Amino acid sequence: MANERISVIKVRETLMVTMPADPDDSTITALQEEVLQAMARYEASGLILDISAVETMDSFFARTVVETTRMVELMGGKTVIAGMRPSVAITATQLGFTFGNTKTALDVDYALDLLGDRHPRRPGHGR
Amino acid sequence: MVVESYGEVDILDESHIVTVRKTIREAASRIGFGVTDVTRIVTAGSELARNAFHYAGRGVMRWQEVENGQSIGIELVFEDHGPGIANLEQALEPGYSTSGGLGMGLPGTKRLMDEMDIRSRVGEGTTVTVRKWRRK
Ligand SMILES: Nc1ncnc2c1ncn2[C@@H]1O[C@H](COP(=O)(O)OP(=O)(O)OP(=O)(O)O)[C@@H](O)[C@H]1O
Ligand SMILES: [Mg+2]
Numbered sequence: 001m002a003n004e005r006i007s008v009i010k011v012r013e014t015l016m017v018t019m020p021a022d023p024d025d026s027t028i029t030a031l032q033e034e035v036l037q038a039m040a041r042y043e044a045s046g047l048i049l050d051i052s053a054v055e056t057m058d059s060f061f062a063r064t065v066v067e068t069t070r071m072v073e074l075m076g077g078k079t080v081i082a083g084m085r086p087s088v089a090i091t092a093t094q095l096g097f098t099f100g101n102t103k104t105a106l107d108v109d110y111a112l113d114l115l116g117d118r119h120p121r122r123p124g125h126g127r
Numbered sequence: 128m129v130v131e132s133y134g135e136v137d138i139l140d141e142s143h144i145v146t147v148r149k150t151i152r153e154a155a156s157r158i159g160f161g162v163t164d165v166t167r168i169v170t171a172g173s174e175l176a177r178n179a180f181h182y183a184g185r186g187v188m189r190w191q192e193v194e195n196g197q198s199i200g201i202e203l204v205f206e207d208h209g210p211g212i213a214n215l216e217q218a219l220e221p222g223y224s225t226s227g228g229l230g231m232g233l234p235g236t237k238r239l240m241d242e243m244d245i246r247s248r249v250g251e252g253t254t255v256t257v258r259k260w261r262r263k
Contacts, residue, residue: 024145025177056148056166058173059231087166095170095235096221 006031008038014115015044016108021053028061032068039077046115047072050108052083062097069102080104082111133191138180138207147176147188154190155201160261167239168201168259174232175205175255181226183209183252193258200241200260208252215245 004027007018015038020027039047049065051057057065069079080103084092092099105111134154136147151172155165172188179186186207193202212218219237224230237243240257247253 025141056169058170059229063229087163090163091166091170094238096231
Protein backbone atom coordinates (compact mmCIF):
# COMPACT_ATOMS: atom_id res chain seq x y z
CA MET A 1 0.00 0.00 0.00
CA ALA A 2 1.55 3.25 -1.16
CA ASN A 3 0.14 5.32 1.69
CA GLU A 4 1.68 3.03 4.28
CA ARG A 5 5.19 4.13 3.41
CA ILE A 6 7.40 6.17 5.68
CA SER A 7 8.96 8.98 3.69
CA VAL A 8 12.47 10.11 4.60
CA ILE A 9 14.20 13.19 3.17
CA LYS A 10 17.15 15.26 4.30
CA VAL A 11 17.17 19.04 4.24
CA ARG A 12 20.44 20.65 5.33
CA GLU A 13 21.35 19.01 8.65
CA THR A 14 17.86 17.76 9.33
CA LEU A 15 16.17 14.50 8.52
CA MET A 16 12.45 14.84 7.81
CA VAL A 17 10.39 11.75 8.33
CA THR A 18 6.71 11.66 7.46
CA MET A 19 4.43 9.01 8.92
CA PRO A 20 1.43 7.67 6.96
CA ALA A 21 -2.13 8.12 8.28
CA ASP A 22 -2.71 4.65 9.70
CA PRO A 23 0.47 2.59 9.77
CA ASP A 24 0.36 -1.06 10.83
CA ASP A 25 2.61 -2.37 13.60
CA SER A 26 5.39 -3.51 11.29
CA THR A 27 5.49 -0.09 9.60
CA ILE A 28 5.70 1.53 13.04
CA THR A 29 8.50 -0.83 14.06
CA ALA A 30 10.29 -0.11 10.78
CA LEU A 31 10.23 3.57 11.73
CA GLN A 32 12.88 2.98 14.38
CA GLU A 33 15.31 1.14 12.10
CA GLU A 34 14.80 3.42 9.13
CA VAL A 35 15.23 6.58 11.14
CA LEU A 36 18.32 5.47 13.02
CA GLN A 37 20.03 4.19 9.90
CA ALA A 38 19.15 7.32 7.95
CA MET A 39 20.46 9.54 10.78
CA ALA A 40 23.82 7.77 10.54
CA ARG A 41 23.90 7.54 6.75
CA TYR A 42 23.12 11.22 6.17
CA GLU A 43 25.04 12.42 9.23
CA ALA A 44 22.00 14.40 10.25
CA SER A 45 22.01 16.33 13.50
CA GLY A 46 18.28 16.77 13.84
CA LEU A 47 15.13 14.79 13.19
CA ILE A 48 11.67 16.11 12.44
CA LEU A 49 8.98 13.50 12.81
CA ASP A 50 6.00 14.78 10.85
CA ILE A 51 2.85 13.13 12.18
CA SER A 52 0.36 15.59 10.67
CA ALA A 53 -1.26 12.81 8.62
CA VAL A 54 -1.58 10.48 11.62
CA GLU A 55 -5.21 9.96 12.62
CA THR A 56 -4.77 7.43 15.41
CA MET A 57 -1.94 7.08 17.87
CA ASP A 58 -2.41 4.24 20.30
CA SER A 59 -0.04 3.26 23.12
CA PHE A 60 2.13 1.10 20.86
CA PHE A 61 2.64 3.88 18.31
CA ALA A 62 3.22 6.53 20.99
CA ARG A 63 5.72 4.34 22.82
CA THR A 64 7.65 3.67 19.61
CA VAL A 65 7.81 7.38 18.81
CA VAL A 66 9.19 8.24 22.25
CA GLU A 67 11.65 5.33 22.14
CA THR A 68 12.87 6.50 18.74
CA THR A 69 13.51 10.04 20.00
CA ARG A 70 15.54 8.57 22.89
CA MET A 71 17.61 6.48 20.51
CA VAL A 72 18.23 9.48 18.27
CA GLU A 73 19.31 11.37 21.37
CA LEU A 74 21.80 8.60 22.19
CA MET A 75 23.25 9.10 18.74
CA GLY A 76 23.67 12.79 19.46
CA GLY A 77 20.65 14.06 17.54
CA LYS A 78 17.67 16.16 18.52
CA THR A 79 14.09 15.31 17.64
CA VAL A 80 11.02 17.47 17.19
CA ILE A 81 7.61 15.89 16.69
CA ALA A 82 5.65 18.07 14.30
CA GLY A 83 2.01 18.47 13.41
CA MET A 84 0.18 16.38 16.00
CA ARG A 85 -3.55 16.79 15.33
CA PRO A 86 -5.66 18.22 18.18
CA SER A 87 -7.76 15.05 18.30
CA VAL A 88 -4.62 12.92 18.58
CA ALA A 89 -3.16 15.14 21.31
CA ILE A 90 -6.39 14.98 23.32
CA THR A 91 -6.68 11.21 22.92
CA ALA A 92 -3.04 10.43 23.72
CA THR A 93 -3.25 12.54 26.87
CA GLN A 94 -6.47 10.89 27.99
CA LEU A 95 -4.99 7.50 27.28
CA GLY A 96 -2.38 8.46 29.85
CA PHE A 97 0.53 9.09 27.59
CA THR A 98 3.15 11.71 28.38
CA PHE A 99 5.68 12.60 25.77
CA GLY A 100 8.17 13.45 28.50
CA ASN A 101 10.84 15.87 27.39
CA THR A 102 10.15 15.29 23.71
CA LYS A 103 9.95 18.57 21.83
CA THR A 104 6.85 19.22 19.77
CA ALA A 105 5.93 21.83 17.17
CA LEU A 106 2.73 22.88 15.45
CA ASP A 107 4.14 22.12 12.01
CA VAL A 108 7.36 21.36 10.15
CA ASP A 109 8.14 25.07 9.78
CA TYR A 110 8.21 25.67 13.53
CA ALA A 111 10.06 22.42 14.01
CA LEU A 112 12.88 23.65 11.76
CA ASP A 113 13.06 26.87 13.78
CA LEU A 114 13.18 24.90 16.98
CA LEU A 115 16.02 22.70 15.77
CA GLY A 116 17.93 25.73 14.54
CA ASP A 117 17.52 27.47 17.87
CA ARG A 118 18.29 24.55 20.06
CA HIS A 119 21.11 23.06 18.15
CA PRO A 120 24.12 25.34 18.08
CA ARG A 121 26.85 23.60 16.15
CA ARG A 122 29.36 23.78 18.90
CA PRO A 123 30.20 21.54 21.81
CA GLY A 124 28.66 22.26 25.18
CA HIS A 125 26.37 20.92 27.81
CA GLY A 126 22.59 20.92 27.53
CA ARG A 127 20.19 23.18 29.43
CA MET B 128 -28.20 0.75 -0.55
CA VAL B 129 -28.66 -0.86 2.82
CA VAL B 130 -26.49 0.71 5.48
CA GLU B 131 -25.35 -1.86 7.99
CA SER B 132 -25.58 -0.86 11.64
CA TYR B 133 -23.44 -3.73 12.85
CA GLY B 134 -20.42 -5.67 11.71
CA GLU B 135 -17.61 -8.02 12.60
CA VAL B 136 -13.87 -8.23 12.02
CA ASP B 137 -11.70 -11.28 12.71
CA ILE B 138 -8.36 -10.54 14.33
CA LEU B 139 -6.10 -13.30 13.04
CA ASP B 140 -2.92 -11.43 12.25
CA GLU B 141 -1.32 -8.13 13.03
CA SER B 142 -2.63 -6.36 9.91
CA HIS B 143 -6.19 -6.97 11.13
CA ILE B 144 -5.59 -4.42 13.89
CA VAL B 145 -5.55 -1.85 11.07
CA THR B 146 -8.76 -3.37 9.64
CA VAL B 147 -10.39 -3.02 13.07
CA ARG B 148 -9.37 0.65 13.23
CA LYS B 149 -10.68 1.40 9.73
CA THR B 150 -13.97 -0.38 10.42
CA ILE B 151 -14.51 1.46 13.70
CA ARG B 152 -13.56 4.81 12.14
CA GLU B 153 -16.15 4.37 9.39
CA ALA B 154 -18.87 3.16 11.73
CA ALA B 155 -18.33 5.86 14.38
CA SER B 156 -18.19 8.62 11.76
CA ARG B 157 -21.41 7.41 10.20
CA ILE B 158 -23.14 7.27 13.58
CA GLY B 159 -22.31 10.97 13.76
CA PHE B 160 -19.49 11.23 16.29
CA GLY B 161 -17.21 14.26 15.94
CA VAL B 162 -13.58 13.90 14.99
CA THR B 163 -12.23 13.85 18.57
CA ASP B 164 -14.70 11.22 19.72
CA VAL B 165 -14.03 9.16 16.61
CA THR B 166 -10.31 9.31 17.46
CA ARG B 167 -11.04 8.26 21.06
CA ILE B 168 -13.18 5.32 19.95
CA VAL B 169 -10.72 4.16 17.28
CA THR B 170 -7.79 4.41 19.71
CA ALA B 171 -9.65 2.41 22.36
CA GLY B 172 -10.49 -0.21 19.73
CA SER B 173 -6.87 -0.39 18.66
CA GLU B 174 -5.78 -1.08 22.26
CA LEU B 175 -8.33 -3.86 22.69
CA ALA B 176 -7.60 -5.42 19.30
CA ARG B 177 -3.90 -5.48 20.08
CA ASN B 178 -4.55 -7.04 23.50
CA ALA B 179 -6.68 -9.80 21.94
CA PHE B 180 -4.06 -10.48 19.28
CA HIS B 181 -1.10 -10.22 21.62
CA TYR B 182 -2.37 -12.21 24.61
CA ALA B 183 -4.77 -14.64 22.93
CA GLY B 184 -3.19 -14.98 19.49
CA ARG B 185 -6.52 -14.23 17.81
CA GLY B 186 -9.95 -12.84 18.49
CA VAL B 187 -12.95 -11.10 17.01
CA MET B 188 -14.37 -7.59 17.17
CA ARG B 189 -18.10 -6.97 16.78
CA TRP B 190 -19.58 -3.51 16.57
CA GLN B 191 -23.13 -2.25 16.56
CA GLU B 192 -25.05 0.97 16.69
CA VAL B 193 -26.94 1.27 19.98
CA GLU B 194 -29.73 3.49 21.22
CA ASN B 195 -30.83 4.57 24.66
CA GLY B 196 -33.53 7.25 25.03
CA GLN B 197 -32.07 10.54 23.90
CA SER B 198 -28.71 9.02 23.02
CA ILE B 199 -27.28 6.96 20.24
CA GLY B 200 -23.91 5.35 20.36
CA ILE B 201 -21.55 2.63 19.35
CA GLU B 202 -20.81 -0.63 21.12
CA LEU B 203 -17.63 -2.61 20.51
CA VAL B 204 -17.19 -6.17 21.75
CA PHE B 205 -13.77 -7.83 21.68
CA GLU B 206 -13.82 -11.55 22.33
CA ASP B 207 -10.96 -13.99 22.56
CA HIS B 208 -10.36 -17.50 23.82
CA GLY B 209 -6.91 -16.87 25.21
CA PRO B 210 -5.48 -17.33 28.72
CA GLY B 211 -7.91 -14.91 30.41
CA ILE B 212 -7.07 -12.38 33.10
CA ALA B 213 -6.54 -13.72 36.63
CA ASN B 214 -6.83 -10.42 38.47
CA LEU B 215 -9.03 -7.86 36.72
CA GLU B 216 -8.51 -5.15 39.31
CA GLN B 217 -4.78 -5.39 38.82
CA ALA B 218 -5.07 -5.43 35.01
CA LEU B 219 -6.99 -2.15 35.19
CA GLU B 220 -4.30 -0.42 37.23
CA PRO B 221 -2.31 2.06 35.16
CA GLY B 222 1.20 0.70 34.71
CA TYR B 223 0.37 -2.95 35.30
CA SER B 224 1.64 -5.13 32.47
CA THR B 225 2.69 -8.77 32.17
CA SER B 226 4.39 -8.13 28.83
CA GLY B 227 6.72 -5.24 29.55
CA GLY B 228 4.21 -2.82 28.05
CA LEU B 229 3.20 0.48 29.59
CA GLY B 230 0.07 -1.03 31.11
CA MET B 231 -1.89 1.75 29.54
CA GLY B 232 -4.30 -0.12 27.25
CA LEU B 233 -7.08 -1.10 29.65
CA PRO B 234 -7.09 1.91 32.02
CA GLY B 235 -6.70 4.25 29.04
CA THR B 236 -9.55 2.61 27.16
CA LYS B 237 -11.76 3.04 30.21
CA ARG B 238 -11.06 6.78 30.22
CA LEU B 239 -11.62 7.17 26.47
CA MET B 240 -14.99 5.39 26.46
CA ASP B 241 -18.19 6.00 28.47
CA GLU B 242 -18.70 2.41 29.57
CA MET B 243 -16.46 -0.62 29.84
CA ASP B 244 -17.24 -4.13 30.96
CA ILE B 245 -14.69 -6.95 31.15
CA ARG B 246 -15.55 -10.61 31.59
CA SER B 247 -12.69 -12.99 31.83
CA ARG B 248 -12.06 -16.52 32.99
CA VAL B 249 -8.62 -18.00 33.34
CA GLY B 250 -8.12 -20.65 30.68
CA GLU B 251 -11.31 -19.67 28.80
CA GLY B 252 -10.84 -16.21 27.46
CA THR B 253 -11.73 -12.56 27.71
CA THR B 254 -14.61 -10.43 26.46
CA VAL B 255 -14.34 -6.67 26.68
CA THR B 256 -17.38 -4.53 25.87
CA VAL B 257 -17.11 -0.75 25.52
CA ARG B 258 -19.66 1.91 24.60
CA LYS B 259 -19.58 5.56 23.67
CA TRP B 260 -22.69 7.75 23.58
CA ARG B 261 -23.77 10.99 21.98
CA ARG B 262 -27.02 12.95 22.10
CA LYS B 263 -29.33 12.44 19.13
N1 LIG C 1 -7.31 -10.13 26.05
C1 LIG C 1 -6.48 -10.40 27.09
N2 LIG C 1 -6.18 -11.68 27.44
C2 LIG C 1 -5.35 -11.96 28.47
N3 LIG C 1 -4.76 -11.00 29.23
C3 LIG C 1 -5.01 -9.72 28.95
C4 LIG C 1 -5.86 -9.34 27.86
N4 LIG C 1 -5.92 -7.98 27.82
C5 LIG C 1 -5.15 -7.54 28.82
N5 LIG C 1 -4.58 -8.56 29.51
C6 LIG C 1 -3.71 -8.47 30.70
O1 LIG C 1 -3.90 -7.21 31.30
C7 LIG C 1 -2.63 -6.51 31.37
C8 LIG C 1 -2.87 -5.02 31.17
O2 LIG C 1 -3.32 -4.77 29.83
P1 LIG C 1 -3.06 -3.34 29.19
O3 LIG C 1 -3.57 -3.35 27.80
O4 LIG C 1 -3.60 -2.31 30.13
O5 LIG C 1 -1.48 -3.19 29.22
P2 LIG C 1 -0.37 -3.92 28.31
O6 LIG C 1 -1.03 -4.58 27.14
O7 LIG C 1 0.45 -4.79 29.19
O8 LIG C 1 0.53 -2.71 27.82
P3 LIG C 1 0.12 -1.57 26.73
O9 LIG C 1 -1.29 -1.83 26.32
O10 LIG C 1 0.30 -0.27 27.43
O11 LIG C 1 1.10 -1.78 25.61
C9 LIG C 1 -1.77 -7.15 30.31
O12 LIG C 1 -0.39 -7.01 30.58
C10 LIG C 1 -2.23 -8.61 30.36
O13 LIG C 1 -1.62 -9.30 31.42
MG1 LIG D 1 -2.40 -3.54 25.91
